[in-house]
Amino acid sequence: MSQKSILITGCSTGIGYDAAHGLRAAGWRVFATCRQQKDVDRLRAEGFESHLLDHQDTTSMEAAVAGVLAATGGTLDALFNNGAYGLVGPLEDVPTDGLRDLFESNFFGYHTLTRLVLPAMRAQGHGRILNCSSVLGFMAMRWRGPYVASKFALEGLSDVLRLEMSDAGIDVVLIEPGPIRTEFRRNAIAKFEQWVDWKASPRRAQYESELLDQLYKRQGKPDPFELGPEAVTKAVLKALTARRPRARYRITTPTHIMAIAKRLLPTRVQDWAIRKI
Structure with a gap:
């Protein structure tokens, strides 16, 4: 039986990094991709077949897929769309360009990359597309509107794609984590500072009394329900190896409660x- 192959995005840290290691340990041939060359070099030093891939850069996605298919002889068993980022702040303070930038990474990039791998999966008669959504892909929460909107959109795209690909032997699965211990929250600060002019907001007093503390001072503080990224890797392995995978794999207690x-x-x-949270 030949070794199964998977392309994973967002492997520099967190969920993608743990999934790359966990799947390799489980016997998969892992193509671990990152947005920055320094992370690609680091993963190659760890023994991975790694490529530069940015969900906001079509050329990089095309090159990465071409490299993967060249290495495998034209086959690919699975894709795990994982790379994404968050932009926090009230929606009235988020400029449309900021929302558009986030959707390029969290939504349109997933669609583009999926379309790039589907011809190989169709030709071989099977495949699995795993899309990393979130508890915020089906439950709204204040101050996280851009991320919520992108994940709601991803859920709809995945549901339709699952229906459409059922006659091609290709399964489409949503991975829905709750709070996971990663660099995600810290990375959101840079996007907040890039796009949100909170000092000009009608909510400036609310930022000063509440929102800035949530963003800056609570970084690194443990969430009582938070799990490590290995919890997501466990769900990913189940989704990849199940004879008939579920449409959704929910991870952490808050996700199940919600x-x-x-x-x-x-x-x-x-x-x-939700307003009490």
């Missing part, structure tokens, strides 16, 4: 509860 609340509670009650 899924139940979404199904059972009226919207107004959900809104009241």
